[in-house]
Amino acid sequence: MTNLSVEAIAQIEQPLPGAPDNWKRFFSFSTDHKVIGIQYLVTAFFFFLIGGLLAMVMRGELITPESDLVDRAVYNAMFTMHGTIMLFLWTFPALLGLSNYLVPLMIGAKDMAFPKLNAVAFWMVPVFGFILMASFFVPGGPSQSGWWAYPPVSLQNPTGNLITGQTLWLVAVAISGVASIMGAVNFVTTIARMRAPGMYWFRMPVFVWTVLAAQIIQLVGLPALTAGAIMLLLDITAGTSFFDPAKGGDPVLFQHFFWFYSHPAVYVIILPIFGVFSEIFPVYARKPLFGYKVVAISSLVITGLSAVVWVHHMFASGTPGWMRMLFMATTMLISVPTGIKVFAWVATIWGGKLRLNTPMLFALGGLTMFVFAGVTGIMLAAVPFDIHVNNTYFVVGHFHYVIYGATVMGMYAAIYHWFPKMTGRMYSEGLGKLHFALTFIGTNLNFFPMHPLGLMGMPRRVASYDPEFAFWNVIASLGGFLLGMSTLPFLLNIIGSWVQGEQAPKNPWRAIGLEWLISSPPSAENFEELPIVIAEPYGYGKSEPLVSNPDALEVAHESR
Amino acid sequence: MNPAEVDQSLNTLGAPSQPPAREATHGHDDAGNRMFGFIVFLLSESVIFFSFFVGYIVYKTSAPEWLPAGVTGLEIREPAINTVVLVSSSFVIYVAERFLHDKNIWGFRGFWLLTALMGSYFLYGQAVEWRGLSFGLTDGVFGGTFYLLTGFHGLHVLTGVLLQLIMLGRSFLPGNYDKGEFGVAATSLFWHFVDVIWIILFVLIYVWQ
Amino acid sequence: MSMSIRTVITLGLVAIALALISLWMGQQAYTWFPPQASAESVLVDQLFSFLVALGTFIFLGVVGTLAYAVLFQQAGKYDTSDGPPIEGNVPLEVVWTAIPFALVIWIAFYSYQVYDQMSILGPMEHVHGKMVMSSAIAAPPSQPSPTAADALPPIEVHARQWVWEFRYPDRNVTSTELHLPSNQRIKLILQSEDVLHGFFVPAFRIKQDIIPGRVIDFGFTPIREGRYRLRDSQYSGTYFAAMQADVVVESLAAYQQWLTAAAAQPPTEAYNRAFEEYHLAQNPISTGWKIVEPASPPLVNVSTHPSQNPPSGKESKP
Numbered sequence A: 001m002t003n004l005s006v007e008a009i010a011q012i013e014q015p016l017p018g019a020p021d022n023w024k025r026f027f028s029f030s031t032d033h034k035v036i037g038i039q040y041l042v043t044a045f046f047f048f049l050i051g052g053l054l055a056m057v058m059r060g061e062l063i064t065p066e067s068d069l070v071d072r073a074v075y076n077a078m079f080t081m082h083g084t085i086m087l088f089l090w091t092f093p094a095l096l097g098l099s100n101y102l103v104p105l106m107i108g109a110k111d112m113a114f115p116k117l118n119a120v121a122f123w124m125v126p127v128f129g130f131i132l133m134a135s136f137f138v139p140g141g142p143s144q145s146g147w148w149a150y151p152p153v154s155l156q157n158p159t160g161n162l163i164t165g166q167t168l169w170l171v172a173v174a175i176s177g178v179a180s181i182m183g184a185v186n187f188v189t190t191i192a193r194m195r196a197p198g199m200y201w202f203r204m205p206v207f208v209w210t211v212l213a214a215q216i217i218q219l220v221g222l223p224a225l226t227a228g229a230i231m232l233l234l235d236i237t238a239g240t241s242f243f244d245p246a247k248g249g250d251p252v253l254f255q256h257f258f259w260f261y262s263h264p265a266v267y268v269i270i271l272p273i274f275g276v277f278s279e280i281f282p283v284y285a286r287k288p289l290f291g292y293k294v295v296a297i298s299s300l301v302i303t304g305l306s307a308v309v310w311v312h313h314m315f316a317s318g319t320p321g322w323m324r325m326l327f328m329a330t331t332m333l334i335s336v337p338t339g340i341k342v343f344a345w346v347a348t349i350w351g352g353k354l355r356l357n358t359p360m361l362f363a364l365g366g367l368t369m370f371v372f373a374g375v376t377g378i379m380l381a382a383v384p385f386d387i388h389v390n391n392t393y394f395v396v397g398h399f400h401y402v403i404y405g406a407t408v409m410g411m412y413a414a415i416y417h418w419f420p421k422m423t424g425r426m427y428s429e430g431l432g433k434l435h436f437a438l439t440f441i442g443t444n445l446n447f448f449p450m451h452p453l454g455l456m457g458m459p460r461r462v463a464s465y466d467p468e469f470a471f472w473n474v475i476a477s478l479g480g481f482l483l484g485m486s487t488l489p490f491l492l493n494i495i496g497s498w499v500q501g502e503q504a505p506k507n508p509w510r511a512i513g514l515e516w517l518i519s520s521p522p523s524a525e526n527f528e529e530l531p532i533v534i535a536e537p538y539g540y541g542k543s544e545p546l547v548s549n550p551d552a553l554e555v556a557h558e559s560r
Numbered sequence B: 001m002n003p004a005e006v007d008q009s010l011n012t013l014g015a016p017s018q019p020p021a022r023e024a025t026h027g028h029d030d031a032g033n034r035m036f037g038f039i040v041f042l043l044s045e046s047v048i049f050f051s052f053f054v055g056y057i058v059y060k061t062s063a064p065e066w067l068p069a070g071v072t073g074l075e076i077r078e079p080a081i082n083t084v085v086l087v088s089s090s091f092v093i094y095v096a097e098r099f100l101h102d103k104n105i106w107g108f109r110g111f112w113l114l115t116a117l118m119g120s121y122f123l124y125g126q127a128v129e130w131r132g133l134s135f136g137l138t139d140g141v142f143g144g145t146f147y148l149l150t151g152f153h154g155l156h157v158l159t160g161v162l163l164q165l166i167m168l169g170r171s172f173l174p175g176n177y178d179k180g181e182f183g184v185a186a187t188s189l190f191w192h193f194v195d196v197i198w199i200i201l202f203v204l205i206y207v208w209q
Numbered sequence C: 001m002s003m004s005i006r007t008v009i010t011l012g013l014v015a016i017a018l019a020l021i022s023l024w025m026g027q028q029a030y031t032w033f034p035p036q037a038s039a040e041s042v043l044v045d046q047l048f049s050f051l052v053a054l055g056t057f058i059f060l061g062v063v064g065t066l067a068y069a070v071l072f073q074q075a076g077k078y079d080t081s082d083g084p085p086i087e088g089n090v091p092l093e094v095v096w097t098a099i100p101f102a103l104v105i106w107i108a109f110y111s112y113q114v115y116d117q118m119s120i121l122g123p124m125e126h127v128h129g130k131m132v133m134s135s136a137i138a139a140p141p142s143q144p145s146p147t148a149a150d151a152l153p154p155i156e157v158h159a160r161q162w163v164w165e166f167r168y169p170d171r172n173v174t175s176t177e178l179h180l181p182s183n184q185r186i187k188l189i190l191q192s193e194d195v196l197h198g199f200f201v202p203a204f205r206i207k208q209d210i211i212p213g214r215v216i217d218f219g220f221t222p223i224r225e226g227r228y229r230l231r232d233s234q235y236s237g238t239y240f241a242a243m244q245a246d247v248v249v250e251s252l253a254a255y256q257q258w259l260t261a262a263a264a265q266p267p268t269e270a271y272n273r274a275f276e277e278y279h280l281a282q283n284p285i286s287t288g289w290k291i292v293e294p295a296s297p298p299l300v301n302v303s304t305h306p307s308q309n310p311p312s313g314k315e316s317k318p
C-alpha cells in the first residue's frame, strides 16, 4: 500500500493511547472523531450537572407550597435555564458525542467525512454554553420565558437594555443550531459515503440507522427553528412586529415554528437511544436482534411521521378544531413504528441467555420507563384529555419519563457498555449496579408523583401552588434529591476506573460489531486496513465471521 | 484473497459504498464527499427560506392590516428587470463551467466574471429599490417580511458573488483546476439555488399582490 | 408456528388476568381527578378511564414479559453459550404492527367523538354539524338540553398580567370572582390585553389559551354547585403562579340574586396578589432583577377577599 508510511507518521504524531500525556489531546483542537466524541460526552456531562443543580433548587422551592426559597423571577429563570441546558447542552451534545465515537467505528471508516468541520462543530458547544451561562450575570438575569420562549412574554424587556438574558439565550440557541446542522451534514455524508467495503445499508448496525434518522430530522427541522429565532430576535432588537400582537403580529405563528422543530427534536433525542437498546439487548441476551430490517426501517418511518405531529403541543392554543383532530391522528400513528421496535426488543430478550451487567440493567430499566412514558404520550395525544392536562405536571411527568427514564438511562447504558472501548479500562460492576438502583428508584420517586399532580390540576412553571398539591410534591422533591445523589457513584466509578481500572481487552462482552474487532481504545485511525464486511450484524448463535480480514485490521504490535 | 478483489466482487452487489479508487486518496473520496455534503447543506438551508415563505403566506392571508398606511403596493418593473438578469446569470455560469470542463481557462474566466457582474448588478438594483421605498423594516408585518425575505436572499447573492471572486482568483494558481474543481462546481450549484429561491420569492412578493 | 395447547391456555389465562387488572385500574382512574363539576368532565373522565385501562394492559403486557425473562431466563454463571439464533417471525411482526394500528384508530375515533360532544370552541371554529347530531345520542343524561344555550348572555373574561377580571356586560357588573349558574351552557368571551394566558378550571377539565389580539368564544356546562379554582395555564411571566381566581357555581336563582346584589355595589379596588407581592417580596435568595410591573388592581363590584385568594388558594368542596 502506498499510503502506509503516511499513516504510520500520522500515528506517531498522535500520542499513543497509553502515553503519559494522553489526556492532553482532549483539550486540543483534535480532529480524531474518538477524541471529539469523548470531548462532547465530558462537556455535556458537565452541563448535565449544572442543569441538575438548577433542578435541585427548583425541587427545593417546590417542597413547600409557598414561593419562599427564591424569588419568583429566579424560579422562572431556573426552569427556563434548566430546560435549555438539559436539551441543548446535555442531551444533544451527549448523543452527538456517542454518535461521533461510534458511527465511524461501526461502519468501518477511519474518521468522519469532514474531520475539521467536526472539531469546529464541537468547539461551538463550549462557546454557546458560555454565552448561556453569562446570561446569569447581565442586568435582569437570564431568560425567564421558558424553553419555548413564547412571545409576547419573551418580547417583554423591563430592563430596556439591548443585551438581555433573552437576547443571549437566542444567540446561544442560534449558534447551537448552526453547530447541529454542521454535525448533521457530517453524519449524513459519513454514513452515506464512508462505509467499509461490504457494509451495505442492511448490514449497518441499528445504532447507525437511528443516528441517520435523527440527523435527517436536524437537517429538516432546525432551519425552521432558526427562521423563528431570527424573527424573534428582530422583534426584540430591531422593532419589527412579527410576533407582537400589539403591532399586528401573530404570536401563534411562532409556536408553529418552534414546535415544527422542537417536537421532532424529541425524536432526535430518543432515536439514538433506540439504537443503543438495539445494540445492547442482543449482546446481553446472546440472541440476534429480532426483525433487524424492520427495526432499522421503522427509524426512518419515525423520522417521517415526526415532521407532521407538532401541533399536539398546541392543542389548547389558538388552534381550530380540525387542526386538533388531524394532529391527534398523526401523533397516535407514531406508536405503530415505535411499538414495532419495543416488541422486537422484547422478542430479542425472550428466550435468551440474559446477563444482567450494568449496561443491560440500565437498558432494561430505560425500556420499562419508556413504555410507561409512551403510554402517557398516547394519552396526551387524545385531545379531550390533553385539554385537561396540557401545561400541567402530567406533561412534565410524561417527558421526564422519556427524557430521564429512557434517554438518560439509555445514555448510562451506552457509557457503561462502551466504556472499556473508549478508555481501555473496565469499570466497577458493583458501583455500576448501585448507580442503577439509585437512579431507577430516584427517577420513579421523582417523576411518578407528577402524574397525579397534573390530573389534579397543578400547572407547570409555578413557583407556588395550592396546599392540596403538597403531598406529592414532597415525594417528588425527595426523589429528586435522591436522583441528584445517584450521580455520585457514577462519577466515582467513571473517574476511578479511567485512572486505575483494570485493562480492558478488545472485546470484554463477546459482542459482535466492527468496533469490537480492534483494540481498546482503538488507534488513531481506527483500522489499519479497512474491514471487508461479509455478514449482517447481530450474528449471535450463528458463529459466522463478520469480516473476511479480521487479522489485517490492525498493525500487529498494537493489538492487545 | 486480495482485498481489492473482494471489494470489486462485493461492489457488484447492491449499493457500493465507496469507489475502489479510494485507496489512492487519503482513505476516501474527498471531493465527492464534499459535494454530497454541500448538497445536503443546501437542502437544509432551503428549509429556512421555506419557513420564511410560509410565514409570509400566513401573514398575507390572515393579518388584520397587511399593507402599512400609505403604501399601495410594490413597483414591479425594476424588480422584473433584476429578475431577468439574475435568472440569465444562471445560464452564464453554466457556460463558464462548460469552458472549464473543456479546459478553456480563459473562456471560463470571462463567463465566470460576467456572472459575478450580473450578480452585482442585481444587488445594486435591489439597493436602489430599497432606497426608494416609502416603508421600513418596522412598518407592520408587511415591512418586516418584505425586508426579511429580500434581505436574507440578498445576503445569499452577496455570498455567491464573493465565492465567485474567490474562485476566479484561484483560477490563476498554476495547475489548480487541472482535475476539475469542487469549489467551482459548488459555487455554481449555490448560484442556481439562489436563483430558484429568487423566482419563488419574486412570485410571492411581487406577482401575488 | 405451532403452539402446544398448554401454551395457548396459559397465554389465555394471563391475558384474562391482565384484562381484569386493567379494567380495575380503569375504574380507579376516576378517583384521581378533582370533582366532576361540568358536563365535559364526565366525558373526559370516561375517555381517561378507557385510556388507563388500555395503557395498563400494554404496559403490564410488555413489562411483565420482560420481568419474566429477567427472572427465569438468566444465563448460568459459567454458561457462555448463545441463545437460539432466531432472527424474526413475519406473521408475528405483522400482528404486532396491525394490532397497535387498530388500537390507535379506536382511540382516535373515540377521542374525536368526545371532543365533538364537548364542542368547547365557538361556532367559528366548529363546523362539522352532522357529527354533533349523531354523537349527541351518546351524551350522558346529565347533559342539559342544548336549547337552554341561548338563554344566557356571554360573560367576558379579561386577562392581563396578573389579573383575572370578569364582566357581565348586560348587568354592568365586574368581578374578580367568576360566578356561573349551574346546568346552563356558559358562553365566555376570552380576551387578553398583554401576553398569552390560559383559562383553566381543573374541576371542569377544560382549558383554552387566550391570545392577545384575538377574541375567543369558549363554552361549557357546569353541573355541580361549589367553589372551584381557576388557574392561569399558559405561562405569563413573573407572577404567573399567583394568577388564580375562584369560580362559584350556584343555582340559577342564586346566580341572578348575586348579579343583582353585585350591580348595586359601588366599584372598589380589587385585592390583587401579584400587585401586593410586587411591593414586599423578600426571599432568602433574592436578586432584585427588574421585572414587568403588575397591572394595577381593577375596579370591580365584587372583589375576592385576600382570604379567598391566599398565597396558595384551596379548592373548597361544598
Ligand code: HEA
Pocket: A266, A267, A269, A270, A312, A313, A331, A332, A334, A335, A336, A338, A339, A340, A342, A370, A371, A373, A374, A375, A376, A377, A378, A380, A381, A382, A386, A389, A390, A391, A395, A398, A399, A402, A403, A407, C058, C062, C099, C100, C101, C103, C104
Ligand atoms: C425523548 C423525548 C420524547 C419522546 C420519545 C416522546 C414521545 C411521545 N410523546 Fe412527548 N413530549 C416530550 C418528549 C418526548 N415525547 C417533551 C419534552 C414534551 C414537552 C415539551 C414541553 O412542553 O416543554 C412532550 C410533550 C408531549 C405532548 C404535549 C402535551 C402538552 O403539552 O399538552 C404530547 C401530546 O400529544 C406528547 C405525545 C407523545 C407521544 C404520542 C409520543 C410517542 O412517541 C410515544 C410512542 C410510544 C409508545 C406508545 C410506547 C410503545 C408502543 C407500544 C408498546 C405499542 C402499543 C401501543 C399503543 C397502541 C398505544 N408529548
Ligand code: HEA
Pocket: A048, A049, A050, A051, A052, A053, A055, A056, A058, A059, A079, A080, A082, A083, A084, A086, A087, A090, A091, A145, A146, A147, A148, A396, A400, A403, A404, A408, A446, A460, A461, A462, A463, A480, A483, A484, A485, A487
Ligand atoms: C434532558 C432533559 C432533562 C433532564 C435530564 C431533567 C432532569 C430533571 N428535571 Fe427537568 N425539565 C426539562 C428537561 C430535563 N429535566 C425540561 C425541558 C423542562 C421544561 C422547562 C420549561 O418548562 O421551560 C423541565 C422542567 C422541570 C420541572 C418543571 C418546572 C416547572 O414547570 O415549574 C421540574 C420540577 O420538578 C424538573 C425537575 C427535574 C429534576 C429533579 C431532574 C433531575 O433528574 C436532575 C437530577 C440532578 C442531577 C443529575 C445533578 C445533581 C447535581 C449535583 C448533586 C451537584 C453537582 C454540582 C455541581 C456540578 C456544581 N424539570
Ligand code: CUA
Pocket: C159, C160, C161, C162, C196, C197, C198, C232, C233, C234, C235, C236, C237, C240, C243
Ligand atoms: Cu396569566 Cu398566562
Ligand SMILES: [Cu+2]
Pocket: A262, A263, A264, A266, A310, A312, A313
Ligand atoms: Cu411532541
